[in-house]
Amino acid sequence: MDITIIGAGFSGTLTAVHLVRARSDIRVTLVERSGRFGPGLAYSTPDPSHLLNVPAGNMSAFDDQPSHFLDWARSADPSIHTGSFVRRSLYGEYIRSVLDAARSAHPDRIRLCHDEALRGRWDNGSWHVELRSGEALTSAALVLALGNTPPQPPPGADVRVFGHAGYVSNPWNVERLRAIDAGASVLLIGAGLTMVDAVLTLRDRGHTGPMTAISRHGVAPRTHRSPSKPPVGRRPPEALDRWDGSALGMLRILRAAVADGAAAGADWREAVNSIRTITPQLWSRMAETERSRFLRRLRSYWEVVRHRAAPEIGALIADLMAARRLKIRPARLESLAPAGAKLEARFRPRGSEQVQRMIVDAAINCLGPDTDLSRSADPLTRQLLDSGIVRTDALRLGLLADPEGRPLGADGRPVPGMIIVGPWRRAQHWEATAVPELRKQTLRAAGLLAGPSR
Ligand SMILES: Cc1cc2nc3c(=O)[nH]c(=O)nc-3n(C[C@H](O)[C@H](O)[C@H](O)COP(=O)(O)OP(=O)(O)OC[C@H]3O[C@@H](n4cnc5c(N)ncnc54)[C@H](O)[C@@H]3O)c2cc1C
Structure with missing residues (x-):
């Protein structure tokens, strides 16, 4: 079974690794236009001042091996500990090492293709992807791991x-x-x-x-606390059981949780952290009007306290x-x-x-990655949207997809043989950007494509 993955940042790379581990008859072609396989945009920076914004102890690429990154990093520098915020470029090397290990363990099953995907077409039960070099790839499935997009133009720019x-x-x-x-x-x-x-x-x-x-x-x-402390594992506020699904209601509940926590000597970050794992469920309980209200009125405050x-x-x-x-x-x-x-x-x-x-x-x-793909000038994104193969969601957070990341086509049904991994799944989960979420997402996506293990 041949699978094409476009984009070799964290999401594409980890999906490739999980796919070859899942089934011995899967061959993956990983297409990456930058020629750097593993680090993607976030971890390619050469600047040593650019640090991870998540402590090392929570940056393992694998959900079932929580200290995988920490152990790797400490083998080179024993001073690194669970609360360290290490260089992003070091993390890029780590993802590359994870890819190299998978390629050694499964020889000839992950092909690295330094090229840009320009067009994709489903025909006769297969995906056909045209690359800038002129090469055409044919595969049973196509994974879109296109990641972070350039910022939107500043408002009012001539x-x-x-x-x-x-x-x-x-x-x-x-x-x-x-x-x-x-x-x-x-x-x-x-x-x-x-x-x-x-x-x-x-x-x-x-x-x-x-x-x-x-x-x-x-x-x-x-900022994170200093010295950094592992999350306490606080339970989400009980008031969420009675939450009316409104953006304002959520704000009130979180404010009350911060105040109650403070009275008991807890840091405000614990209240924010407490809803992280259930964010997708909370998001799914919000009607589109409430999501829209959240984006207009509360998003910037949320980003400030959540992405520290x-x-x-x-x-x-x-x-x-x-x-x-x-x-x-x-x-x-x-x-x-x-x-x-x-x-x-x-x-x-x-x-x-x-x-x-x-x-x-x-x-x-410095407006950050643009989530509105309809503004994208990227050839592949344009072609997939313009030909109606995939659609953006109404709030312009990513692509319309089912809960498993299968994009929904013009007829509202999952596009055959295609799956999205990474930030383009924000519309379904809201929280689909950082490694702790993406490591789960990539494992699940690979499991879905591979089917029952053989
Ligand atoms: C600056 C920055 C810092 C971050 N820091 C952290 C952090 O410290 N901790 C954390 O958990 N998360 C962090 N994040 C979140 C980050 O989004 C994820 O951790 C993760 O890196 C996303 O990986 P990705 O593979 O989905 O996307 P990307 O890293 O954006 O990778 C997508 C890849 O697809 C390639 N590509 C796109 N289109 C094509 C095409 N047509 N053909 C071929 N290749 C293509 C691109 O070249 C790119 O390499 C950060 C994000 C940013 C932007």
Whole structure:
């Protein structure tokens, strides 16, 4: 049985590993356009300041071997412990080592194909995938593991900005960030973890110019506890049994859980952590109008408390802010346009009707991965959407799919032989981004494709 997997970040790589372990007659072709097999976008960064935002003890690639990553990391550096936040590039090496181990254990069953998939077509009981090189792959099943997409264009951006030397559209291009003049004034659009990464890259390269981040709420990401502690395993709040499924109701329950916890000496993070494993069930209990309300009104607050930075990263950002080298302003960007060699940003500070103006040497788009695939310019995504093979969900979080990740086609039925793994499954689960969720998802997807073990 031949299976094609497109995308070799964490999701595609682990699905390949589980597939060859599941059945001895499965052969996988893993297609990756970057030529880097294993790390994907998150763990390819060469910047040593870019740390995991999950403690090492919870980053095993395998659900049934919780210390797998920790043991691997400690064999090279015994000072690493369960609460360490290690370099993301080290984690990329780990995923590559997991892939290499599977290839050695199952020789000739995982082919690494450095190429870009451009088109996919289901015909005569098989998937046919065209690659940029001209090669065509035929397989019984197709796994889409296309992962994190580039940020959406900033609101109000003049089209001329996209070709401007001062504008950085891809915040994960570390070399591009390092090429920004050290004394340049820099606008960071967005104030989440992507902004944090960009600021650290500039700082390490000796940036001296002023850095201003703007986001609607102007809230910097929260940090993990220091020293890091393993999650307490607190039970979800009992009030959830009586929850009415509304976004506001959820907010009230979580606030009460934080307050009750605080009265008993517990950290607010425990309340947030307590609903992590049941988030998909909670999400499924919300009607679309409530999900939409959550996305409009609460999403940015949720992201801030849920996706936390390593404590040492939080300290660096706090130092930069205290030294007034970095400002985070609550404001809405109204427009961004070239002003000769510089860029002019117009923005409205939160709570004010007055538009302010700022001239900067560089602007970096830190809006984070765009979940609205209908805006994608990626050839494969375009072809799959335009030909109606797959569809985006109404809230534009990913693709419409059944609970197992089989995308739903135009007729509302699962697309034959296709499965999605990774962040594109956000529409069904909401929580489908980080390794603790993806390691479960990839194992299940492989089990589904392989069927009963032979
Ligand atoms: C900057 C960043 C940091 C993160 N840090 C953490 C963390 O510390 N801990 C954590 O648990 N999670 C973290 N995450 C979440 C992260 O999304 C997951 O951990 C995981 O890396 C997602 O892997 P993926 O394979 O689904 O996607 P990706 O890593 O995005 O991989 C998708 C791959 O598909 C390839 N691809 C796409 N289209 C094609 C095509 N047409 N043909 C061929 N190849 C293609 C891309 O080149 C890419 O390599 C982070 C995310 C980001 C963006």
